[in-house]
Amino acid sequence: MSAAGAAENDRPGWLPLALIVSLFFLWGGANNLNDVLIAQFKKAFVLSDFRAGLVQSAFYLGYFLVAMPAGMYMRRFGYKSAVIFGLALYGVGALLFWPAASVGTYELFLLALFVIASGLAFLETSANPFVTLLGPRETATRRLNLAQAFNPLGSIAGVLIGQHFIFSGIERSPAQISAMSAAERTAYYTSETHAVQWPYLVIGLVVLGWALLIMLTRFPKSVTAHTSSATHAGAGVLGKLLRDRRFVGAMCAQFFYVGAQVGVWSYTIRYVQATMTGTSSRDAANFLMAELVCFMAGRFAGTALMKYIAPVRLLMAFAAINVCLTLYAVLHPGSSGAYALAACSFFMSVMYPTVFALGVEGRGDDERKLGSALLVMTIIGGAVLTAVMGAVSDHSSIATAMSVPACCFAVVLLFAWQRRRNVAEAAR
Template sequence: MAGTAPTDRPSWLPLVLIVSLFFLWGGANNLNDVLIAQFKKAFVLSDFRAGLVQSAFYLGYFLVAMPAGMYMRRFGYKSAVVFGLMLYGVGALLFWPAAESAAYGLFLFALFVIASGLAFLETSANPFVTLLGPRETATRRLNLAQAFNPLGSIAGILIGQHFIFSGIDHSSAQLAAMSAVERTAYYASETRAVQWPYLVIGVAVLCWAVLILLTRFPKATASHVASASAGGGGVLRHLLGDRRFVGALFAQFFYVGAQVGVWSYTIRYVQATMPGTSSREAANFLTAGLVCFMAGRFVGTALMKYLAPVRLLMAFAAVNIALTLFAVFQPGSPGAYALVACSFFMSVMYPTVFALGVEGRGDDERKLGSALLVMTIIGGAVLTAMMGAVSDMSSIARAMTVPACCFAVVLLFAWQRRRHPIEGNA
């Protein structure tokens, strides 16, 4: 692996740099939640068309995750990370010309490029963390590393809340009362609000890529992995023929759809069910949810010392079914607070399903399995768009039935894994 060297002692700098990636993609993911509200206002979009922000973003994950896995197998973890950061940075810089031309399609393309970079980062960082210690604690270790992800998410929301949202939310009547010139100026101002934040993000990410490129990394080993796997197509056939792994794919697809859907439409839910709430005020609910998400990561990781991860996953999924259904039937502040609480119980789901999917596998299966699990992030595109369609046809409150059904799939996965556990994970 180019740029790495074997070492018997862990080096703090490479570990810090890898953990920082969880922060960086957390910020990118949750800035999308701000962009949905911002573009809905700037381009006068329906909920379905605004939800295409997530569709374009997670389509990038889906299409690029497998090439990222192949790239990682050929060139190694470090090279994949650097290439991913370069794509991330370029995508962020594309926001400037997209805003200048006021082209919604170009914004969607820029988000696709950013997501392509993040596919490289997630495909390489997640399995790498599971290898940095004993197999028995891999799930807990990945949960701990993922605990830094919501810090980036919170930073993304704060950036959007204070540097993108203008706080000016005109009603349809006010817009109709404006002259054509005034409306055009307003829409242009709202569109260009994303330029400087994304320019700074793009430059910072590219600088981080250079820092990682210049850093000497220890050689990753997989001595604790159960066994080696056959290469090429044999690995893929073995994975797709494994019911445990296929179950993890389905669970991850629906979990990501639930998470992205809840966060994408929290601001919309608050404004629709609590009339008079500005976008800046509504963003506080999303920020509170992300704080709960971060707290849940640390609490969940601690609980896994005493409770098997699969049991915790099952309990948290059951609670979230109840919370999202509560948001359906009690719109307004009670439902909004239920969605905030929902984030606490979503916290352990992604890393736990991911770790359960790759546990006990050889190095080739772990790398390819990681790419397939990252591909399931397409659930964020499919199910968020579905929520937007339900909202347009009915209401944003009733759209929360979609994540409720998604959490039911996660519950079923956890229940099945509890009945047929791998030794040490019952």
Template structure:
């Protein structure tokens, strides 16, 4: 695969593009930043779906965790094809195609609810995740190109700050339009007639239909708006090192130990984030007995508010503290907080998990930016695909946490994200040490 230099978005004719410095750039920037909001909502609606499907389909924690497994499997399988698609057709085309998949997947929730089949819901989530793989693969590197390279990490952190706004919106949609507030104990369900029990399960399953129908229509409308918008030229940054003649782009990336380190750190970060958020409602219900899911969701909302505040605070701190040093400090703090949630289950542990979200905030964009900094355009695009593939960590570690919970307790399951944050801290320490030596 021979490297080539790309200086503009190939999804639009040259006559229809404009340089990033013109006054007409504001609309494309708003549309790109909006993508961070849109996929934030989709990601965190899954946290609601885990609790909802556990109730509607009578699932174990491991089975309910398959919501995240199906979702992040889509990221894993589609991220590299998305990177190759973007390399061939450009950023804009990848964004539009991703939004179309996202919208179609959301619309599939309607027939899945009519059939009341868990497997169909998992397939719909896979389609949504496939669309989001296109969006994340294209939007993240595009933001790093829209300005000076020395501020790329801070700029991506700022753009990512809009992601938790979408996450909060997703939780509020789930809390007020999906959760019914009606929860029966096993004894109450056993006392019902078969017809009453079936009617209850059907109503809980169909609660997702209208919210996802609206989401699907909005997303498809957004795709049409982006399709009609002219996008700017995006000049690729000059690589810090000259690639070896004849070597493939993929080979160069996979031989780079720092890029591999970024992939591993991203794998464990996404696994930790998804695991903590996915099981927050279950953690609260398991350690604060009698708390209904609708009330427990308030803790998840608090986590997302902390996450959003952390994004803006992190972007501000990076003016004074090197991103890699901030990453190390935040990861180390989160090791302590998650272990506290293990040792002190209950309301104080739930507060520790909420605080953990503040310090998670800078991790994804910082690891991503460290992984692609100083690379050629081809390396950046394929590298973005590889980094997005590591989101499979959300499927793997969430399933592991569910299995630990089924065998032990939900509080003990928080050992998994604690170990993950320790690995992230090690990655940041090694990168910090190397940079100090240069």
């Protein structure tokens, strides 16, 4: 075969890209189902807020602990193998919900969530750089933003699955539960626990089927090649990345961005209820749904804008707007502040994929793989900074707590400004 023919065969088609882009939808649904599970488990197991919050702790811990092993696995076996392994973990974790519900043990649910998060760590570590390679280098950032646009679509699907297939709509007050007989209480708690079985069984089977489909699909050899000969250089590559100020800057920006996103979404309902007297939790949840819709719209709009505006300039502009919007929510608590938070999600949309793409831009295969793992590990910022917001709220108010994401967006703005200045200097 001629060199031209070989290059033609190695060109990525639409199917490989479509299969990898679909992964962003799958993990978006898993992430936002956690918001439903917190409420469901709190009711089914009669948990304190702290114990119910362990749902997110198990998730973030899975991301943080498994991201680096995922990067090492990817260096050894390639992107495609890492994606398949991640989907297998995701599927197995979802299937574990069935025995966990049958046994009725909260800790087994947490283990299942940890397994799911471990699979998602593999998917995020591999799928983000994978998308940047499945096409021309000059459109890599725009392509990743387009792929990430399917993430909030999955998030909306996750919330809808929870609303219609997990939440029973049966709410019992403490007084009503106390008035029940022991058998009635047991039946009530059991039915609420079993509500998660069928949805997660279907999710697990779909995810495992998707893994099989990817396994059977031919991908370009240039992005599935193994790098076993380079495994001994891992420490050197890691050290090089951590000495690179531009890459460390991307890690910091990603840490604070994820903290801002998770913090705003986690406390939106509380902000609305605390600042808009008489608003029910169901009505307040409409603001969260509005944020997810704005987030999805922003992803598609941001991808389109990148045809005309350099990604780093767009990142800088959106970060500056979000500093203003979150400070407005601090200074003007109430309906206008809540609308400002909803609008904030539109401008958050391009931040994660753009920072990610800028972090791995122009790097060799080994640096891209380990760099992806380090960037995924920064998702722990969602746990750390959300806790900081809670502490600020406890000592002041939920409106004041929105100053934390304002500071986070300022860090992203600083990163974008610094990166733009470096590009300008290099062009001289």
